[in-house]
Amino acid sequence: MKYGLLGKSLKHSYSKEIHELLGYYKYEYFEEDDLDRFFKRKDINGINVTIPYKEDVIKYLDEMSEDAKKIGCVNTIKFSDTIKGYNTDIDGMEYMISRIVDLKGKEVVILGDGATSKTAVECAKRLQARTIKVISRKGEHKFEDVHYYKNCDVLINATPVGMYPNNLKSVIKLGKIRPKAVFDVIYNPNKTSILMDCDRLKIPNDNGLRMLVYQAVKACEIFTSKKIDDDVVENIVQKIRTKNMNIALVGMPGSGKSTVAKIIAKNTDKELVDIDKIITERYGNINDIFAVQGEKYFRKIESEVLEEFSKEKNLVIATGGGAVTVKKNFYYLHQNSVVYWIDRPNSKLSRKNRPIYKTNTMREIRQNRNYLYRRFSDKYFNNYNAKKTAKLIVEDFNETIYY
Numbered sequence: 001m002k003y004g005l006l007g008k009s010l011k012h013s014y015s016k017e018i019h020e021l022l023g024y025y026k027y028e029y030f031e032e033d034d035l036d037r038f039f040k041r042k043d044i045n046g047i048n049v050t051i052p053y054k055e056d057v058i059k060y061l062d063e064m065s066e067d068a069k070k071i072g073c074v075n076t077i078k079f080s081d082t083i084k085g086y087n088t089d090i091d092g093m094e095y096m097i098s099r100i101v102d103l104k105g106k107e108v109v110i111l112g113d114g115a116t117s118k119t120a121v122e123c124a125k126r127l128q129a130r131t132i133k134v135i136s137r138k139g140e141h142k143f144e145d146v147h148y149y150k151n152c153d154v155l156i157n158a159t160p161v162g163m164y165p166n167n168l169k170s171v172i173k174l175g176k177i178r179p180k181a182v183f184d185v186i187y188n189p190n191k192t193s194i195l196m197d198c199d200r201l202k203i204p205n206d207n208g209l210r211m212l213v214y215q216a217v218k219a220c221e222i223f224t225s226k227k228i229d230d231d232v233v234e235n236i237v238q239k240i241r242t243k244n245m246n247i248a249l250v251g252m253p254g255s256g257k258s259t260v261a262k263i264i265a266k267n268t269d270k271e272l273v274d275i276d277k278i279i280t281e282r283y284g285n286i287n288d289i290f291a292v293q294g295e296k297y298f299r300k301i302e303s304e305v306l307e308e309f310s311k312e313k314n315l316v317i318a319t320g321g322g323a324v325t326v327k328k329n330f331y332y333l334h335q336n337s338v339v340y341w342i343d344r345p346n347s348k349l350s351r352k353n354r355p356i357y358k359t360n361t362m363r364e365i366r367q368n369r370n371y372l373y374r375r376f377s378d379k380y381f382n383n384y385n386a387k388k389t390a391k392l393i394v395e396d397f398n399e400t401i402y403y
């Protein structure tokens with residue numbers, strides 16, 4: 001019995017993890033250049049199909065489901081007496097959307113015109129949207145004209161722009177359009193720049209993880225002829241988020257970020273990334289950097305290191321106390337992290353080896369930064385006792401990533 005995913009570059013896929021959590025079979029990755037060769041294999045029972053083969057596989061099929069025919073894309077194939085293609089992406093998309101908004105009678109704008117966009121169009125039709133506009137780079141309606149649809153109800157990003165490792169790229173700016181709900185089929189990073197802007201503007205949104213898990217569950221049902229509960233979907237979504245998302249700490253210099261982050265890493269399977277430590281390893285002592293090249297240069301390299309690490313997964317990130325003074329660091333951090341502000345009273349803050357306290361008093365720093373710590377963080381904890389703080393943060397993280 002062989003099950004797996006057919007595609008070209010599958011390093012970052014979550015499919016193996018999802019299917020194996022379902023527990024019915026082992027799941028392999030088939031990275032193939034030659035589809036003729038693959039479809040000659042006799043040992044395959046079921047596969048999922050991903051970029052770039054969702055249309056290319058059609059010629060090898062004996063039958064197709066109605067949805068697959070309508071969309072013209074196949075993401076699931078069952079091999080029995082015949083080879084039958086299905087599209088369960090559309091079911092995943094329906095699940096993702098319908099948890100948040102009823103599409104009936106709504107004006108929908110879809111970004112992109114590739115395979116996922118075709119799925120989104122059929123999904124919007126199935127859910128009885130009033131109007132469906134596809135905008136793309138080269139099509140009839142263009143990304144730069146997105147402002148024509150300023151008052152649309154629902155926006156769906158069906159492009160891969162902004163997907164890891166090209167984090168924070170986006171085909172449109174949300175300011176030009178004010179939908180009432182937004183969906184992004186991307187799930188790595190957890191939040192694309194569009195979704196972070198939605199959070200800021202309190203626009204309901206979801207990323208593509210639920211769609212991904214749900215399409216896998218529907219594929220599994222096809223493979224095994226078993227019915228799987230929606231609870232299982234939510235359970236897997238939570239497990240993947242717990243494993244993939246980061247915990248990031250911000251707060252005053254000397255408030256215990258490095259200490260608490262170390263304890264969290266010890267007590268979870270998350271890897272510790274102390275931004276100051278990496279800067280020291282790469283560029284030398286932080287006191288010397290402040291003394292020789294100055295604070296501005298330090299902020300530049302701090303941002304670069306933060307950008308590099310904060311798009312990775314399953315980390316505990318201890319930031320330096322001044323990370324909040326650079327605006328773009330907000331986006332670096334929030335794409336994959338729940339951000340915690342930890343604090344201690346001024347009298348308890350450590351000054352040792354902290355060049356920032358040479359040029360500014362503690363009061364000044366607090367005055368300049370407290371509102372930034374508040375703005376940057378999702379939650380606040382008084383770091384009264386480092387072990388306790390670490391424990392409370394992990395508990396909170398496990399609860400809050402479930403949304």
Ligand SMILES: Nc1ncnc2c1ncn2[C@@H]1O[C@H](COP(=O)(O)OP(=O)(O)O)[C@@H](O)[C@H]1O
Pocket residue numbers: 251252253254255256257258259260318321350383384385386387
């Ligand atoms: N809750 C706490 N109680 C007492 N000392 C603490 C606590 N948290 C951290 N410390 C101590 O404070 C100092 C600064 O901690 P550190 O983790 O380096 O802070 P930051 O990374 O925020 O600058 C260290 O000596 C650390 O052991």
Ligand SMILES: O=C(O)C1=C[C@@H](OP(=O)(O)O)[C@@H](O)[C@H](O)C1
Pocket residue numbers: 251252253254255257258276286319320321322323353354355356
């Ligand atoms: O607050 C700041 O401006 C700084 C805090 C330090 O990190 P800690 O907060 O870990 O002390 C370190 O990044 C650097 O000395 C600058």
Ligand SMILES: [Mg+2]
Pocket residue numbers: 257258259276318319320
């Ligand atoms: Mg530190």
